[in-house]
Amino acid sequence: MYEYFNEPFSFKLDLTPEQMLKVIFEYTAKIATEKKLENVLVLMSNMGRDMVVADRCTVWLIDAASNELFTVVAHGIGEIRIPYGSGLVGSAISTGQPIFIDDAYGDPRHNPESDKKTGYRTKSIMTIPFRNNQGEVIGAYQAINKLTQKQSFSTQDMDYLTLAAAYSGKSLESIMLHQEIIETQKEIILAMGNIGEGRSKETGNHVKRVAQYSYILAAGLGMSQVEAEMLRSASPMHDIGKVAIPDAILQKPGKLTAAEFEQMKEHCTIGYQLLRKSKRQLLQAAAIVAWQHHEKWDGTGYPQGLAGENIHIYGRITALADVFDALGSARAYKEAWPLERILQLIKEERGRHFDPQLVDVFFEQLPLILEVREQNEDLFETE
Incomplete structure (x- = not known):
């Protein structure tokens, strides 16, 4: 023995x-x-x-x-x-x-x-x-x-x-080499996402939060671990097309004019064009996110006017994650909304702006989402 x-x-x-x-x-x-x-x-x-x-x-x-x-x-x-x-x-x-x-x-x-x-x-x-x-x-x-x-x-x-x-x-x-390549891609995507989002005084925490929210929603929806991780890594690039939008529009403190808003909307197509030719699966996912994160469930979004399940699930998830975070974040042109007001809007936009099933998952996962929000608060630079 x-x-x-x-x-x-x-x-x-x-x-x-x-x-x-x-x-x-x-x-x-x-x-x-x-x-x-x-x-x-x-x-x-x-x-x-x-x-x-x-x-x-x-x-x-x-x-x-x-x-x-x-x-x-x-x-x-x-x-x-x-x-x-x-x-x-x-x-x-x-x-x-x-x-x-x-x-x-x-x-x-x-x-x-x-x-x-x-x-x-x-x-x-x-x-x-x-x-x-x-x-x-x-x-x-x-x-x-x-x-x-x-x-x-x-x-x-x-x-x-x-x-x-x-x-x-x-x-x-x-x-290990494959993993190093993937990790490098993630770092580049996060850095580029910060550039696309900002040129403002906020840290890059918006893209970090959207990435985490997207992962939580994807997992809650029942997507595989691999695909949920893929979306978490790709979603920081949702606003990469903003690199081509003038600062005068991005940082305008007031409401955009109709012409300015039309120019702002171009960031979706620009982002897609920047990424679409890549053969890397991660960047292909990022291209979809960049192109479709402003589409709406009822077909009134942009740039393609897609509706329902014609919008890729990556776009639908990132849309909800992005709106939730953007409304709760202070920017040069607006104050942050209180949480109760944001949650009420998401309920009202169920089946209009947002995929109804995703809204249900959002509220199921809300405690975890709020935990991520608290742990990744925006910091502001001082002059």
Whole structure:
């Protein structure tokens, strides 16, 4: 029986070659189609654990900015951060060499503090660094406690985990690069959204709030997590076309003339034209938002006069989020409306300006929306 379990537990057997192939094919197929970093790390951990018949397997990565090693996924525990170079995993990553030991407590590099906190008893450990396509070490696998009768990892286990590390390191680099591109796109979109919205003394909190409201409404409507995240990232660009509108109109303290309003309305089409040719899904979504966020459910909006479900759901959601926030924000040409007045208008515009179903979701999610509003209040610059 295992000495590191509190309950009796039968030993397992090493995988047969057929079982090993099945595990490899199953996990590599899943990893190849996964785009979310955390999900890839879970799959990597599970693959390593299953391949070498370990109780736990942790995937460690390097955080160069903080000079730390960290894991966002570890079987049985949450995120852990340790100084770069510390512990067994730090030693393996620093030297680029695998380490496997039969008795963790007999090795001075092992830190027993986690065991003390959890009551878990670490015995055998195997740590295998993995590299990117340039051969640079970017992290490590760490398998803990062999579940076979021998209770220690073998050179064959090291070969298997090295194989997993070789595949996973290259896959992980691709995922991390993809995620970096997406995060860069988001930063650019937010920055451009602030430029489009402003040229005033407010901070960019309007676009941040509209992004969060849009996400809440999308999720409340039942859209997938992926699509709700997409809208949250795209919605800050709803007013990007305002970069082409003169300051005299954008910052006019009084009501716009009919001619000025017609010029202001052009920002929707301008924004769409700026973004529509991009092949990036995120920017394509932003193009839709920019073009359609002033359309109205009853067809009286602009620039196309679309009605009902002919308006893309991204446009319908951003329209409600934008109006709610704009009415509650002070601008050079108006005072902020009180919340009660805004909520009354939204009720009145149900089925006219706004998608009726979205209005219902809005009021269902109102406590969360108000929490976002409070946490992201506008700040004003002083002269």
